[in-house]
Amino acid sequence: MYIDYKVTCWKRVHFNENTNPKEVIQVLEEEGLDYVFDNELGFVEQETLYDTDEEITPEENGGCSTIEVYENNNPVDDLIWSNGKD
Numbered sequence: 001m002y003i004d005y006k007v008t009c010w011k012r013v014h015f016n017e018n019t020n021p022k023e024v025i026q027v028l029e030e031e032g033l034d035y036v037f038d039n040e041l042g043f044v045e046q047e048t049l050y051d052t053d054e055e056i057t058p059e060e061n062g063g064c065s066t067i068e069v070y071e072n073n074n075p076v077d078d079l080i081w082s083n084g085k086d
Helices: 021-030
Strands: 002-005 011-015 043-048 067-070 079-082
Touching: none
Parallel strands: none
Antiparallel strands: 002 067, 011 043, 067 079
16 A cells, blocks of 8 residues: 655756846746756756645645555556545
8 A cells, every 4th residue: 555645846947157047037938947948048957856845735736636545556446545536
């Protein structure tokens, strides 16, 4: 048996010292987050800030589960309880 639960957590994207912040903001506004991971913009690396993780409720997750209990190791067939509408 095991329990899966969903959390939110922040990530940090690092850029080199020559990066133009206005250019990065323009890319964010016009194209979205996926497009800032570009060496030409000065992208260096990203990290997960694990100390910021926070449990969320089903309401914050669009009504979908944030806690699921499984009886065995097959998540498709062995879900025995969840706290959401799905």
